[in-house]
Amino acid sequence: MTFTTMLISVAEFSNIFSVLAVLLCFCAMILFITRNMMVLRVHGEDLVFPNSLHQVTPRIPQMNMMKVHIPYTFKLIETSKSSYSGVLCLISSQVRYKMLVYWGVNIRELHINLWRPWTTLREELSKNVFLNGHYQQVGFSSTRDPHADEVLTLSLPDTQLDLGTPPRLCYPLVIFLIRVEDSGAIHPDETVSLINVVHIRDSVCTLPTSVLAQYLKQANGQLSCLKQLYLATGNPGNYEDSQIPLAVAEPVGGGHPDAMGRTLLCPTRDDTAIWNTSGEQLCVVCQYFPLSRALLPCRHTCICASCFDRLDRCPMCRGPIKSYFCIRGEEYMPIEAEIKNGTQDPVHGPLYNWLDSWNDRLIDFLGFQR
Template sequence: MVAVLTAALMTAAEISTLFSALGVIVCLICMVVFISRVNGEEFFGTSVVHVAQPPVAQVSVQKVAVPFSLELHRPEEIKFSDVQLKIKSDVTYTFRSYWGVMQDHLHSLMGSPWSSFYLDLIEECQLSAEIVNDAERCDDSSRTFKYKTLSHDESSPLNLGTSPRKKYPLVVCMVREDSPPLEEVDPSNVGALITIIHIKDTDCQVPTCILHQYLKQYSGQLTRLQALYTQSNQSSSNEETTQDVNDDTKGNSDVDKVDSEDSDDNDIPIEEACVVCQTNRITRALLPCRHVCVCRSCCSRLETCPMCRTRFEAYFLVSPEDEEPNDQEESIEQDTRSTWQRICDVINNTLFLED
């Protein structure tokens, strides 16, 4: 009887030792899993799905020299009898204006090849408009703004129709005249600037403004100018982008890149400094909001525009950037360590132990 009890006690002792060992192993596994989850490691999978955001694409841009510039002078005071324009040109050009222009006919002529465009709008005007002023040849290439006044007799008002209108109140066309024959000219050069102007009246209370500005190149390509938005909220002819409207496709081309020179960070003016870090020079324009406000380093860490909080989808450069490795590529490294090495590293980091 004593032998039987002794054997039973020995068996129970062995079983309890086995259970204790199993308990220690289970606790160790649970501790490793807990530590790995706290440190962001996932060995056994998770129900949480991490969706990686696609990288922001850089839009290729093309530098285009625009010889013309046209702005409204005191638009709040403009009337049909007194339209003040500020015009600047680097070349000799022909100036022609049209009143009460049919929208569809104008856009069809602008989309035609250069020879047809020049013939129908300048030489033998075929544009559907109520009043067509005579073409004026201007030989002013002083590169300074000049004022020009256009007027229309208010005693015979234009028949622009009711809203939504199908006519533009005023269209101004500036065509370059100092270029060589069409066979010898560079197709990428800008040959004309078409400006569509809205004038406030009793039927349409929208403030007087420039509705659209288009560039016509000798190749026949038509592009639409769009202003860039900077910290000073000022846009000029040197801070514009062009949006391609051929074949109803959209693209962006840099009209004139911001001139940048190598200088120390302390010499960067506040209006040219990145709005995020305030130390680097602005190099990128965000799309589609067109805010010029960030540098390369800050742009790689943002998902929304810091000016308007709009999620940007692409960007283009307004000044050259230094060749540096991509920040995202630096942060993404392939982990070739084994699972046991990763577990050891996690435990060491948690217990503040050094290798």
């Protein structure tokens, strides 16, 4: 009798048990799928695919930079009449130097010779046998003491240059600024030569006269390509567009095995003039803190440390941020930034801490990104 009563009771509640079992299985299935999937990102760049790994946003690495003093400045004064008969340039130097000018230089031979040790190059340059047979004409040559900005006109002795048709195998004009000092008194990281490659407009190649490239040679043999940084909100310290004193020297491929990845360069030793209170540049995102970080590889210098952690693309060109380096100190950051970076522990009430702890557990359980 008791067994019969039990069977009747189970039969009466069988529908309820079935519904509960289905709901339980459905919830378990949802949790399993959610825990083992990649959630769609805000920009819609990733699709929903099964993934058993927890997705962690990689931290953008900071480049360790070394500041190097460049004793020379070289700038073309662009005019509509720039030609082989008259190329105007503005030159200054803080050290005694020798200037050598070559016309119609073979591109391949120039780059091969630039990779040679500085002691060898210095000896050949001093004897005027550098690039022998690999240039069409030699131009202006002189040794000068330090001087401020000075305009110099370079002209071709003989107006006949055989550069061929594009793509050409020769540079129209190459200008060497070479440091004249005892090699034993120069630190290995010091700049010993600035090489300027100039294109000159002619009837075959009508592109405007401009500096194609600038190469930096250091006493340790390192060869780097000098590239300007792009300041987004104007020029600090009232510098002209092509005279911004901050640049990045990117080592040319195949160089010294111990060479740095990149080097922060500054032609002047007075960095305070760049970041004075009257001309301080502001972050393009928040327009509150001063900009302090240069983004790579685009070289835009446009954001502060506070906004950097919220971005994965450059706000100017929308290019991806692979790395960065600081161009100034970031003492302006408030205490809240130190708390965010984990240098200080925030003080909250017990209820806030309890809710925050359970929120973290739930996010980790579901496999969401923080």
